[in-house]
Amino acid sequence: MTSVAERIASSATASTAHSLATTTCDTDLAEPTWVFDALPTYGPGASVADPIPAETPNATRRPGQLPLAYQKMSEEELHARIVAAKEAMGDRLVILGHYYQRDEIVAYADFVGDSFQLANAALTRPDAEAIVFCGVHFMAETADILAREDQHVILPNLAAGCSMADMADEESVEAAWEELAEVYGFDPAQEIDAGWFERNPGVKLPVIPVTYMNSNAALKAFCGRHGGIVCTSSNARTVLEWAFERGERVLFFPDQHLGRNTAKAMGVPLTQMPMWNPRKDLGGNTEADLDAARVILWHGFCSVHKRFTTAQIDAARAAHPDVQVVVHPECPMPVVDAADAAGSTELIRRFVADAAPGSTIAIGTEVNMVNRLAAQHPDKTIFCLDPVICPCSTMYRIHPGYLAWTLDGLVQGEWRNEIHVDPDVATHARIALERMLAAAPQPLTGGAR
Template identity: 70%
Template sequence: MTASVNDLITLTPKDSCNTKLVAGPWDFDTVPGYGPGSSQADQLPDPVSRPGQLPERYQLMSDTELDERIVAAKATLGEELVILGHFYQRDEVVKYADFVGDSFQLAKAALSRPKAKTIVFCGVHFMAETADILSESDQTVILPNLAAGCSMADMADESSVETAWEEICETYGVDPEHVVPDAEGKLPILPVTYMNSSAALKAFCGRHGGIVCTSSNAATVLEWAFERAHRVLFFPDQHLGRNTAKAMGVALEQMPMWNPRKALGGNTEEQLREAKVLLWHGFCSVHRRFTVDQITQARAADPQVKIIVHPECPMEVVDAADASGSTDAIQKFIAAASPGDSIGIGTEINMVNRLAAQYPDRSIFCLDPVICPCSTMYRIHPGYLAWVLEELVEGRVNNQISVDPKVSSHAKIALDRMLAAKPKA
């Protein structure tokens, strides 16, 4: 029987992972940091949290009562409601979702229910923003817990990216507000933001001819970008950018890191001129934990083991694995495996546990013995879901995510380009 994520976390070393994961995250929603289950290495954003608001009566309800209330509210709301759940959500939330998937799939799912008056997004803040941007004007998007953010998304803010853009454009001798094609018909630089970023940064890309990518379609997006520009500024995840570009044949020396705390990102003008991909100094604290040593140990224990990891993992880990891919690609990899196969996975533990339960005839395990889940996903608890749904039944909307129309219009341009860039098979 697969151990629960809660049990696994309480057994992990306290010096590397916050082990105070409890059933209710509300006690931590106003405390600085990313909360229970998070990596102690996480960089804190400013502001450090979005306050939670869960009424006490929902905090005290039993699992059974919460389940009954959620089911009843869903039945009452009917087709006027659609619930989206990310792969990394806890099982006790995912079971209520009408759609479960990765960020690309859920972005499309948000478009598939135009008659639903309310979209409840069981994910994190940037995902709910994206749903609001892509949804119809008469639809409302709700994030059950406003404290559900993303440490990676917080590593690239609008001000830092604007400053970087100005420095980069100055190096290439172009107007940062009006970058035009050269004699070859190509732009000197084009911005690409990962889905794990704020609406403001998606809008930045929309304003500057850029595009959004997901881990599913990153290669397609970079091909699109290279057709239009000599180089790209890729943010906020350095690892997805590096792994994707390297697989496309871009040399490592053509992928300098941009550290927003240093002049020219810590580079020389020559390095920037020779660059093909400028990588932002950001990362996922969960996927950064996976190592080559973990893969080596897995192969020593079973030489026949198959290893698949997420492309947010460091390059050395992706190179050492048998395969890498988005959460959807990992799902498909497991489904295509044979009974009796042993498979080590480098991604978030909730998804790994769910796959292990779904395929009991395969030996499926997480490469990292220290369990650090996506702690901000853990902010979404059945108590919050029951609360926002019952409020909807009473005609009240709580925790609505509403992107400023000016930001939304530019962000939608970049998102529509993303949706048109189909993932490779």
């Protein structure tokens, strides 16, 4: 099967505007990523219209252009450089690749997985001097927080951010926390250290902050300071159970859909899940709404997973009556409800692997992963629910040119594109992350119906 990059390039050379419009979300994706890396947007693709907020770490660390020599290198030369650098570095290097990375990057990864798996994977290579994270900015930050002081975390392209992560910033969350403190009657400045719950058994806090892994280090530190925790799509249910044991309710940010879908599957009524819009007083709620709340959902979302619709599921079932539909919980609730199963990228991978030969499976997640699963399981018919080729535009920024350039730097003793998290931020964020790592994902049932 051709790669997503090849399919996009093929679409970009199509002869008619109609063909372009119906095959890829943005034909500019066929251009090399460095063409767009100096622009203040997330790049062509699903989130092309989203300007990067000026105050985010991703905006303040905009890269320069990839050196011209690397822009001009052929695929063969880039491959040779990457392989040579890996051989030269040996065990001093570990490359982590997220499932959503393009195939030509995954090919070089020592570990491939979702954010929970990769956070653990980095801990298994204590001899590695360099952790090269082929993912996005918040993932590299997390690796730096969990790494030893003498380890270096590299993000091949600093423009690889996340529009969802930028939908919740520290100032907005702090402001929401102060408003909630007035409603629930607690001191917003009170810090809850790592051992507080053990010293106060049975005491529940008015609200527990829970941030999705897709958030910046400052928000993970916020959770660490206030008795909260980080979750991933793999362990979101375990994390919410942990939080409900220790708090009356949860403030869940930045992805509303993961929070809603997880809490709904646990039996929390929608009437007890108000939305918090940071641009409105009390998030657009009344005090009565907030008093009755069990999960307060931040107004954030994933631009890729928001593309999936129930109409796409209906079309898949009409074309393939025996189709099984599995989607990511970042999809809107009606899509999750209409699917046969929903869960993390690892659950989706396992769902496909466990399906009987000859099965037809429609998947609602990032197209690079879907395309790879189809190639890995030729005995099954596997396709993306969204017929338009639209990869995660920020994950897509990790190009072999950037990987070769950063790896060449390691061989030469240069730490190019190193990610540093402020030590004070890292101290508090580590508390929330260690709680996350202890909250093991539950068995991969996926809520199959």
